[in-house]
Amino acid sequence: MSTWREGAVNGIPIALGYLAVSFSFGILAKNAGLSAMDAVIMSGTSLTSAGQFAGLTLIATSAALMEVIFAQLIINSRYFLMSASLSQRIDPSTPISHRMIMAFGITDEVFGVSTAVKGTLSPFYTYGVMSVAIPGWMLGTFLGAYSGDILPGNMVSALSIALYGMLIAVIIPPAKGDKVLSGIILISMVGSLLFSVIPLLQMISSGVKIIVLTFLIAGIAAYLFPVKEETEHE
Incomplete structure (x- = not known):
């Protein structure tokens, strides 16, 4: 439990960041015709801003299912490498069930804080981060999708560009x-x-x-x- 609590505390800043970004995704999802529940389920099962943004674009254009699958496979392929990297940090005797749960919850930020752990990585530390970060992502999505019905149109339009700003913020710093x-x-x-x-x-x-x-x-x-x-x- 102490290891889980440590991960949960370190996951709070990630959850706050997710809350802001996923709010914009929720607005875009609502504009694309998804219900608030659809958007939340998408966020709870995908856990990837770039993948969800691309998936939402494909859904809005009525793309074929196989196109969506292959696009997601390519965009999210970096998580294969992240999972493989973390597998070298955990105890070799860690059951496959723990490995699968960790792999499911790996995002760029969860991977970053998990990698920073000194010594052997406990799955429960990553679980702690996930238990705070994932609900933050889902809550932001719900609030964004729900607010799309109650906020003025010009405000919704302004907030919907935040996700584009986040994507730009991701690529500009390393490109310098x-x-x-x-x-x-x-x-x-x-x-x-x-x-x-x-x-x-x-x-x-x-x-x-x-x-x-x-x-x-x-x-x-x-x-x-x-x-x-x-x-x-x-």
């Missing part, structure tokens, strides 16, 4: 001073623009666009500019 990453972001923006203005490319659905651009740009960048692993010298 990194010419490769800055170039990749610029190429991604240009590629997305081309898909939206060229008549032939406009016929391609949103889900396929996301999949094609992600595979092409990320794949080419990984091949041309591989990240070199740092070697430790004793």
